[in-house]
Amino acid sequence: MAAAEKRLPVAKTYKIFIGGKFPRTESGRYFALEDHKGAVIANMCRSSRKDFRNSVVAARQAQSGWAAASAYLRGQIIYRIAEILEGRKAQFVEELMLQGNALRAAEREVEESIDRLIYYAGWADKYQQLFSAVNPVNSSHFNFSVLEPTGVVSMIAPNDSGLIGLVSNIASVIVGGNTCIVLASEEQPLCAVSFAEVLQASDVPSGVVNILTGFRSELTEQFASHMDVNAVVYCDGGKKAARTIQTLAADNIKRVISRQRVNWMLSKSASPYEIRDTQEVKTTWHPIGT
């Protein structure tokens, strides 16, 4: 028998995810992701302010429709993301290992990510019951307070997590009817792009989640200052970055949510309060009488 010829695998191009599609960065720039030996794993898109701007447009366009979807439907869709991710487990484990994670740790991270999606899917039609209220006002009025999504949320995902931090934050934001633009971890960006593929396969409407790869140093200010973004969520980064974000956010009174030094693998990192962070409260009055 002839010696088996070595088959050349096809290298994947990692693009960004905007409006349900996978464009390259409009800037044409890239950064090389290397493994611990210095070999190039992939050329990641070095997203620009224009990519971010386009993402905000897509997120805004998608927001009212996503918020108008029933809670049940949103829960079903997020459950579906879990189903699809479960089917792609091997791919994600491999990508995590490429980026320096050990096998067992990578498997646990993917499993926890799948379970985390199911956790938040289960909140979709329940958080409203926890945080709403009928208020016994001192007049003949029916008065009720409900939560509503804040709108478009920009998010700087945790740097030290390849998957679970990204998934947990995205789920807690979109389950409540918000749409988002996420900046993936700079150190471990691969799974973020593959996760975008999972989202696209999961009936998540275009624009609900937009995922960019790139440098925090270039994009943080954009994420914090855009006037059509309602809230900014940032995970890690130092004191200086925090101050910059908080200062810029003030221009349109963005809600600022800081999630620092969280171990996203722990179940206590997930709760309905993470959902509550990106919700507004609306109170309505109506007379009671004949």
Place this chain on the structure above:
Amino acid sequence: MSLTAVKTPNRMPDLGRVAAVDEVGVDERVARFQSRSIKKASKVEALKMVLGMIDLTTLEGQDTPGKVRQLCQKAIHLHDAMPGLPHVAAVCVYPTMVGIAKEALQGHDINIASVATAFPSGMSSREVKLDETRMAVAAGATEIDMVISRGAFLAGQYAHVFDEIVAVKEACGDARLKVILETGELGTLDRVRSASVLAMHAGADFIKTSTGKIQPAATMQVTLVMLQAIKDYYRETGRMVGMKPAGGISNAKLAVHYLVMLRETLGAAWMTPEWFRFGASSLANDALMQLMKQSTGVYQSADYFSKD
């Protein structure tokens, strides 16, 4: 076939007494109509009814005599390969094309409907609108599709809207008057109902949903509200008024659901071209394709049906 329009005394109705309409309730009733399953013989019968109720329409700025003649050809020869088909109820064109249509349809029992009154916007003077109406009727139109002044209606000038319809009806002479409410601009189902009541009391022979020039055009929801208004008017006065949904009904399955809605709301007496029309252009071919499928058992291709 020219049906003598019924004359009726005109009195402004009290719009404050028009029943409220619950949108969610309407949606639910519509959903029940859409879950009816129309099969076999009843499907064939329905599709033929649909064909016979079509006002084959061309209302484009780029219409020419040639275009209109071809449309009239289609009106007469829907699909000669299939015998026993009805012809459409009418062709619908701009006033300047009425003469062409009349000539092309010579000897055939197909109505000639003309839009008038500064269609589609209705933004012109009373005199211009009446002149246009008279011109169309003189050229041979047996039906006039007018538009109400939506701006005046939304501004609460109901008497103005009412008087306009009365005047146009008079200018129609023997032609039947369809009054287009342009439901897509009215906003709520409550207003659709009010406008329907207003138009009927002003003498409309038909009330029609849309010009087809804006979105949304006809929907089952606005149509149901209008059918219910027709029912109440009939109860009150004994006068039948016809109904025409227009625009957005391009597939036969949807048209059949409209017939289900008509049957279960107004009953047998309205299920003829005299009292119900579809304002459509591509609906005809879809209905033909469905009929072919019913008789041959195989799904059809658009290539085999003329696009005039």
Place this chain on the structure above:
Amino acid sequence: MAIPENKLAFDGGWNYAPAPESTDHIVVKKRYGLFINGDFRAPEKGRYFDTLNPANEEKLSRVAMASQTDVDKAVKAARKAYTGPWSRMKAKERGKYIFRIARMIQERAREFAVIESLDGGKPIRESRDVDVPLAAAHFFYYAGWADKLEYAFPGRKAKALGVAGQVIPWNFPLLMASWKIAPALACGNTVVLKPAETTPLTALKLAEVIADAGLPDGVVNIVTGAGDTGAAIVTHPGVDKVAFTGSTNVGRIIQKALAGTNKKYTLELGGKAANIIFADAAIDQAVEGIVNGIFFNQGHVCCAGSRLLVQESVADEVIEKLKDRMETLIVGDPLDKNTDIGAINSRMQLEKIESYLKIGQSEGGEMHQSSCSLPKSGYWCRPTIFTGVSQSSRVVQEEIFGPVLAIQTFRTYDEALTKANNTPYGLSGGVWTDKGSKIFKMTQGIRAGVIWANTFNKFDPTSPFGGYKESGMGREGGLHGLGAYVKLEA
């Protein structure tokens, strides 16, 4: 103003051809055993009974008659599963099992819907579009609570109760099974459930799904049988919690039987709801609401709007429109996709309804029925209304559980409220008015657990359901539905 004689005709002309749902893809076994400890097994005494299709009285299958011993086995299996794998399992894993059940019901939805209609008589359109999707949604909703109970009861730790004994009725067989099983499992309990004797099949198919989902043996046990089987479950000392949906009479018997025991129980019983239409209502939609309230599901609905209270100034118009709408309702083969009103569930129920039709007429009520044709065999009742009746009429007071509506007029808001509450029942009510403040005032005043304003018979897994007074106690659905299946510790 008098209504002129301009009547509309709904017969003649175009009719709908039969549109039968296909049944060639479903699987119904000739005989079913009892689903105990993860397996179908023969009943101890070897007794079986037939389950019929009420549309043609043909036998569909034979199901087991569970004896006291069988019930004993089931409860033991449930107890073993509870103290064993089920309470040791991580809550989120429990939730994932329940999510699986939900997804599998969705996957097998059409089969469930067809069997539901064959076994119980309800139209395929209802079982396909309402019953089965809602059943899946209930499992989906409660699956999500399994690992979140710490948030549901402020200041309290929620613990499972143990073994739940559940008895359900024949009007929404699969849906009632999901209303019972889903929250019980989510809260960490195990289950012994008895479906109604005339509608056992979809519960048995659900047992197949539960087995396919890999739920540990004994977590859910389905035992078929009649009244004795139900009594055996409810009184079994190994059952910690009883849940019953059915008639008020049986509910009374159960409550008596549980006196002196420590069992927690919830009861969802009968009703005679008032559907109130004010003159300022959206009349056409209100008429549709009446029809939804009493004619769909053949009126076999505990929360049915079986009393119409209509403000006198619009009464003639409403009744006329109602009669027109009744003429368009198709009574017939449940498997025909165009059927609106299916078969009455059993001969016994049909006889009960017919006796009330006689009673209503003998009380001086004027009876009107639609003119539709009925199939030759099977159990059928045309949609029926009674006018000329009052609060003292038996057809106004007593639950008929059929497509029969008793109509009264009222003049003032206070009168409507008084009549609405003048009943030992208190399950539901309907209010139709365009005026928001009147809605809230009415819902404040009506003594019932579920009030529908400008709608009727809407159900959702997130929305609590249950009665006041003799319509029962406890709520199913929503956050409030968890309370029945936990004990709360400080």
